[in-house]
Amino acid sequence: MSHWIVDDGQIRCYSSRCLQGCQVAWFLSPCSRNDIEYSNTTMQQKLDTLTYEYHLVQFKNTHEVAAAIQGLKLSKAYSYLKNVNEHKEAIPFRHFNGGVGRTSQVKQFKTTQGRWPVKSIKFVTDLLKNAESNAEAKGLNVEELYISSIIVNQAPKHRRRTYRAHGRINPFMSSPCHIEVILTEKAESVPQAAGKKVTRLNARQLARNARLAVNNKQ
Numbered sequence: 001m002s003h004w005i006v007d008d009g010q011i012r013c014y015s016s017r018c019l020q021g022c023q024v025a026w027f028l029s030p031c032s033r034n035d036i037e038y039s040n041t042t043m044q045q046k047l048d049t050l051t052y053e054y055h056l057v058q059f060k061n062t063h064e065v066a067a068a069i070q071g072l073k074l075s076k077a078y079s080y081l082k083n084v085n086e087h088k089e090a091i092p093f094r095h096f097n098g099g100v101g102r103t104s105q106v107k108q109f110k111t112t113q114g115r116w117p118v119k120s121i122k123f124v125t126d127l128l129k130n131a132e133s134n135a136e137a138k139g140l141n142v143e144e145l146y147i148s149s150i151i152v153n154q155a156p157k158h159r160r161r162t163y164r165a166h167g168r169i170n171p172f173m174s175s176p177c178h179i180e181v182i183l184t185e186k187a188e189s190v191p192q193a194a195g196k197k198v199t200r201l202n203a204r205q206l207a208r209n210a211r212l213a214v215n216n217k218q
Contacts, residue, residue: 060096061117090114148184
């Protein structure tokens with residue numbers, strides 16, 4: 001069981017990395033958020049106790065789906081995944097692409113290999129909707145949310161067996177995965193204050209200016 005501490009907007013877990021709690025709606029799995037300590041009374045609010053462990057979707061397919069929607073606005077991610085589900089667009093396979101066929105639908109990603117992993121797309125879409133509901137409950141502006149982080153990790157494989165000819169038994173494994181999604185509200189862009197433009201000098205220019213200053217003093 002993971003041990004969580006909420007302190008000054010920081011959510012710290014001794015079994016994973018820290019997540020920013022300020023202006024971030026996060027949805028984490030696998031985890032168990034029942035064992036939580038609050039060191040700040042202003043943060044005493046009930047966190048979601050949803051637990052999803054060892055999702056029965058292919059790790060490699062889900063990893064590529066997550067990489068394709070990393071950094072996208074939430075509404076754009078929904079639209080993209082829907083198009084992939086209807087075979088109007090494709091998921092580019094860049095890392096786990098051994099034996100993956102080629103398609104012209106991934107030209108926009110500057111690659112040639114792609115697929116349409118329907119099961120992983122459905123799972124990621126449901127996960128994003130859950131995270132969106134959590135963000136709405138926290139009072140964040142859903143229209144301004146984007147996927148700031150989505151991480152897929154490999155879970156321990158599930159072992160089964162398949163029976164072959166001549167009395168042989170071969171392994172029949174499945175590859176589940178863990179997934180972590182963080183939705184963040186887009187920060188408002190602030191125009192730069194009007195002022196004197198500062199020109200940055202490299203090391204050679206600074207050394208030359210220093211020599212000129214010494215020569216002028218002499």
